[in-house]
Amino acid sequence: MFQIYCFHLKHFIIFVEIYSGILIRKAFPYGVILGRFLALAAGLFLFSCSSVKYVPESQYLLNKVEVETDGAEIGREELKTHIRQKENYKILGFIKFHLWLYNLSSAKKESSWLRKIGEPPEIFDEGLVFASEERLRQYLANRGFFRASVTSDIRLNDSSQKARVKYKVNTGDQYKIREINYHFRDSALEELFFRDSAGIRLNPGIPFDLNLLDQKRSAIVDLYKNDGYYYFSKDEVSFLADSNRYDQEVILDLFIGGSPGTDALREFRQYQLNDFYISVLPGSVPVSSPEGYTQFSDTLRWENHTLYSSGEIQYRQGLFRNLIQMKTGSLYRLDDARYTFDVFTRLRQFRFIDLQFSEAGVPADTSLLDCYIRLAPLSKQAISFDVEGTNTSGNLGMAGNVNYQHRNVLKGAEVFQMNLRGAMERQQRMVENVPEYFNTRELGTEASLTFPKILGPRQVVAAFRNFLPKTVFTVGFNYQQRPEYTRTISNIKLGYDWMTSENRKHTWNLVDFNRIDLSQFDAGFIDFIKDLYIRSSFTDHLIFATNYSFIYNTQRPGTMQNYSFMRFNVESAGNLAYLVSETLNRPLTQSADSVGAGSAGYYRIFNTRFAQYIKSDVEIRRGIIMDRYNTLVGRAFFGVGLPYGNFDVLPFEKKYFTGGANGIRAWQVRSLGPGTYKSPPNAYPNQSADIKLEANLEYRFNLLDFLEGALFVDAGNIWAINRKDNRPGAQFKINQFYKQLALGTGTGFRFDFNYFIFRLDVGMKLRDPSETEANGWIIGQRKYTGDDFNFSFAIGYPF
Numbered sequence: 001m002f003q004i005y006c007f008h009l010k011h012f013i014i015f016v017e018i019y020s021g022i023l024i025r026k027a028f029p030y031g032v033i034l035g036r037f038l039a040l041a042a043g044l045f046l047f048s049c050s051s052v053k054y055v056p057e058s059q060y061l062l063n064k065v066e067v068e069t070d071g072a073e074i075g076r077e078e079l080k081t082h083i084r085q086k087e088n089y090k091i092l093g094f095i096k097f098h099l100w101l102y103n104l105s106s107a108k109k110e111s112s113w114l115r116k117i118g119e120p121p122e123i124f125d126e127g128l129v130f131a132s133e134e135r136l137r138q139y140l141a142n143r144g145f146f147r148a149s150v151t152s153d154i155r156l157n158d159s160s161q162k163a164r165v166k167y168k169v170n171t172g173d174q175y176k177i178r179e180i181n182y183h184f185r186d187s188a189l190e191e192l193f194f195r196d197s198a199g200i201r202l203n204p205g206i207p208f209d210l211n212l213l214d215q216k217r218s219a220i221v222d223l224y225k226n227d228g229y230y231y232f233s234k235d236e237v238s239f240l241a242d243s244n245r246y247d248q249e250v251i252l253d254l255f256i257g258g259s260p261g262t263d264a265l266r267e268f269r270q271y272q273l274n275d276f277y278i279s280v281l282p283g284s285v286p287v288s289s290p291e292g293y294t295q296f297s298d299t300l301r302w303e304n305h306t307l308y309s310s311g312e313i314q315y316r317q318g319l320f321r322n323l324i325q326m327k328t329g330s331l332y333r334l335d336d337a338r339y340t341f342d343v344f345t346r347l348r349q350f351r352f353i354d355l356q357f358s359e360a361g362v363p364a365d366t367s368l369l370d371c372y373i374r375l376a377p378l379s380k381q382a383i384s385f386d387v388e389g390t391n392t393s394g395n396l397g398m399a400g401n402v403n404y405q406h407r408n409v410l411k412g413a414e415v416f417q418m419n420l421r422g423a424m425e426r427q428q429r430m431v432e433n434v435p436e437y438f439n440t441r442e443l444g445t446e447a448s449l450t451f452p453k454i455l456g457p458r459q460v461v462a463a464f465r466n467f468l469p470k471t472v473f474t475v476g477f478n479y480q481q482r483p484e485y486t487r488t489i490s491n492i493k494l495g496y497d498w499m500t501s502e503n504r505k506h507t508w509n510l511v512d513f514n515r516i517d518l519s520q521f522d523a524g525f526i527d528f529i530k531d532l533y534i535r536s537s538f539t540d541h542l543i544f545a546t547n548y549s550f551i552y553n554t555q556r557p558g559t560m561q562n563y564s565f566m567r568f569n570v571e572s573a574g575n576l577a578y579l580v581s582e583t584l585n586r587p588l589t590q591s592a593d594s595v596g597a598g599s600a601g602y603y604r605i606f607n608t609r610f611a612q613y614i615k616s617d618v619e620i621r622r623g624i625i626m627d628r629y630n631t632l633v634g635r636a637f638f639g640v641g642l643p644y645g646n647f648d649v650l651p652f653e654k655k656y657f658t659g660g661a662n663g664i665r666a667w668q669v670r671s672l673g674p675g676t677y678k679s680p681p682n683a684y685p686n687q688s689a690d691i692k693l694e695a696n697l698e699y700r701f702n703l704l705d706f707l708e709g710a711l712f713v714d715a716g717n718i719w720a721i722n723r724k725d726n727r728p729g730a731q732f733k734i735n736q737f738y739k740q741l742a743l744g745t746g747t748g749f750r751f752d753f754n755y756f757i758f759r760l761d762v763g764m765k766l767r768d769p770s771e772t773e774a775n776g777w778i779i780g781q782r783k784y785t786g787d788d789f790n791f792s793f794a795i796g797y798p799f
Contacts, residue, residue: 185257
């Protein structure tokens with residue numbers, strides 16, 4: 001089957017950005033007056049409408065709910081989640097924006113748009129207060145606080161028609177488990193438990209907490225299900241607690257295999273795996289269709305496996321040999337079943353995956369399970385066209401992509417992808433204080449082939465078998481034309497990626513080869529680069545690299561849970577090429593040193609100098625979901641690259657830069673740093689260096705269904721590590737770098753159009769390390785100008 005997808009423009013922002021920039025610059029001479037006016041208007045706008053407009057007479061708006069507790073084990077926010085009635089949501093910590101939207105609506109139009117996007121007033125209900133008290137007592141009892149007390153203080157204000165409720169919680173001491181008695185239905189269950197359950201046993205002295213007991217209960221069930229007990233369930237594990245014999249201590253009886261009073265004759269049996277039946281439904285057949293099995297035209301059998309498929313969709317048996325961890329004759333294991341489901345999911349080949357087990361019918365009473373795997377594949381081939389507007393810190397343009405994908409090119413779930421890209425961007429530079437406009441052009445292609453397994457020696461394949469591995473081979477070519485120079489980049493990459501858990505992903509590119517050729521230099525551009533060290537990075541070079549990346553990510557889209565993200569990268573280049581050149585005693589090529597002080601010798605491959613460096617960086621993010629309207633996200637980044645050996649300059653495409661839509665947003669991209677260095681007036685932003693330190697904090701608040709606001713603070717800078725970089729103030733010094741941090745703040749909007757998120761940010765400089773006066777501080781030291789603000793348009797969140 002072959003499908004074509006066509007997508008419309010992602011965004012069209014040229015007109016908007018040009019004219020918004022003109023208006024802002026014209027307004028800056030009156031910035032203070034304008035700011036005061038906007039603040040006054042916003043205040044009148046927000047507070048002109050009564051918050052109790054739709055609260056009936058003799059009733060009250062629940063204005064505030066507080067929780068006061070004396071216990072350190074359970075926090076106020078945790079207790080607040082169990083309260084039945086809460087006040088209306090707030091943004092910025094104090095503005096009930098959505099209630100305000102609702103109150104703007106007309107009383108005559110109950111189905112108005114404002115009511116749909118707003119939030120109705122929370123009418124105080126005394127009955128829900130008493131219900132909340134009881135719910136809090138029950139929750140505390142479940143956590144082992146049997147002597148907790150909960151009271152409420154209700155304050156009603158007749159003049160404002162508002163209510164305030166404060167819950168006062170006295171937890172008392174938490175009960176502990178004094179003794180655990182185990183009871184097993186049979187000796188086999190007992191033997192397995194004490195043989196393999198060291199990590200899940202309950203120990204005397206731990207708190208009596210039903211949440212903890214439920215976790216242990218699930219772990220016990222998994223223990224038995226991973227040893228053949230297919231029918232073992234949570235109903236077979238129960239607890240009986242006696243809190244009357246000791247003061248604040250519990251005697252706990254744990255029953256495994258059934259609680260007292262259940263059928264004593266029930267037998268628990270270990271099951272072994274028997275036959276496997278794999279059916280790949282034709283793509284046109286609904287997964288619920290009873291006729292699906294009648295449309296199979298091909299049947300393939302090997303060992304105890306049967307594969308049903310059709311001529312439309314075919315997979316080799318080797319794919320299933322590699323993916324199915326379960327083997328005929330082995331005990332049923334829940335973890336193996338979960339792994340099999342996960343690995344089929346990660347293939348991204350199937351729109352439906354179903355995994356079931358049933359007892360083998362013949363012969364009867366054999367303790368055998370047959371496994372049935374039903375798969376419904378996605379479309380085999382697809383083409384997508386993607387046209388978009390681009391913005392690189394005010395430089396506007398258009399780009400287009402054509403993407404082709406084949407999901408089963410070699411009949412082993414191998415995915416072939418090809419991308420063709422073309423782009424043109426209009427940019428501006430100043431020549432003798434006169435703006436000069438020019439276009440940059442880019443053409444490129446990239447093709448990749450992904451194998452759902454590790455390709456390599458048998459020992460390596462066996463070691464990675466359980467980690468959902470993939471092998472990815474990529475080739476690409478990119479042509480870039482600028483007024484200053486023309487650059488081509490050719491690359492070949494061979495790598496692996498695998499997952500050691502649901503949250504941990506590893507990528508290792510064993511071979512990452514890049515050839516960068518620069519030509520057609522503009523003489524004025526080269527002469528403009530006064531620093532010989534920077535100029536030397538604009539030369540032809542090769543990169544023979546290997547790199548490793550580790551990602552830890554707990555974020556789950558669509559959930560209301562806090563998340564963490566960590567990415568670690570390390571890359572090394574040129575070492576093997578240098579070692580081979582040294583071993584073979586290859587001749588050195590002599591050239592001027594990167595700072596012009598004498599000559600330097602280096603090796604060449606394919607008649608081109610190769611780079612030698614080591615580079616590593618780490619990025620950490622933390623997202624705190626306050627409620628469905630408010631989120632706080634923090635990010636920290638640190639990276640360093642060290643050139644040495646055959647090339648004493650870090651290649652310019654490997655250098656770090658900051659600023660722009662995804663960096664310190666008060667600066668244009670590549671216009672900040674390094675250190676306290678200040679580039680010449682009217683120079684095109686192109687600042688980069690070897691070290692980067694950056695931190696961001698962003699508070700996001702929902703305004704409408706499709707509109708989100710944000711407030712942010714960004715800090716950081718870049719520095720040079722190589723002493724040959726003689727840009728004034730660029731060097732990293734351990735006793736100086738923290739004094740050279742740039743600081744910016746700002747606000748922005750995010751427009752969620754489902755297919756993508758369009759972002760608009762405006763950043764304002766607070767501290768510029770390149771300024772010599774007032775230690776770089778701008779705020780409170782001088783008047784702001786248009787150069788102290790930066791507009792950024794982008795797709796997606798910054799982090």
